[in-house]
Amino acid sequence: MRVLELAKNRKTVRKFLPDKPPKEDILKAIEAAKEAPSGMNAQPWKFVIIDDHWLKAKIREVCEEVEKKFHEKVSGELGEWLKEKGFTPEKPFLSEAPYLILVFGHTKAPYWLQSTWTAIGYLLLALEELGLGTVTYTPPNPKPVEELLNVPKDYKLQTILPVGYPADPKPKYERKKLEDVVSFNGF
Template sequence: MIFDLAKKRKTTRIFLNEKVNIEDIKYAINVAKEAPSGMNSQPWHFVIVDDEKLKEKIRKSVEEKEKIFYEKSKGKLKDFLNEYNITWQKSFLTEAPYLILVYSDKRFPFSKESTWISVGYLLLALEEKGLSSLTYTPPNPQDFNFSTYKLEVIIPVGHGNDPKPKLKRKDLNEIISYNKI
């Protein structure tokens, strides 16, 4: 069942303009909090945003920095962005009914690694509830930090309307070695 969820889950940048059940998002965060963490510190914090003005403020802040990032991009990254029509404009930040800002608590060792494990749990739980998502790492995460918390990722959540298929994954035997270090 987890394998089926993982095979089905894809990045979505286009969302339908319809609300989703907040209880489904809280369920997914409840799953995410069960992830393992260094020293059992559970160094994550989740901020749910559905306020339109705040989503617009977040979008404006990141797009200013994204323009600069895209202008400087080159090589394989630039080719990828062009091939998949990914631009500095981040409309998904205002189109998705919810944003989940995921933070790690810098006071704990392995906080970043532990928090990203919880993000993996979160993504599969959202998929289980039939919700689409995207792991968006803004170019200016420090602008959203507070107290001892560092922003790791913004996850737009909603019902997807992205016609693009899931990108192909590597074959299992391409990523496994035995007794080889």
């Protein structure tokens, strides 16, 4: 099963080689993503590809501003996990990756959220198949990015995918066992 192999190999990537993948590969991955099922076949997603250096730097700047505010307030289990893993407000992958794919959902469509994230799942596997890495990064407050890009009010940023050839040596996080996540005929 090719999909299972792709899913097992896919990992979070935050460091990229400087080589820029062909734009056709990015479009091929989005071609797969747009085939995802959606409520009432509304296809409520919009993919915005950013490869302009200035714009990537500006997106990074506004995201780091909201990340700083988030990191000042976060506590509890999430705060501990972020510190343990070494996460900070700095997001260099937003300006260093050759491409950013911003995925938006049309909030007036039925089941827009579930449908958009299903398409994102397809996109992640398609990028893996093409040998490209990414991380699903969602800023704590997407409004500044939406304002920067003049996004229509009925669309909401779901994730920013920095995309390129992986240069991240970090291994994939361990997954739970199948029997830990599956049950039959009840929870």
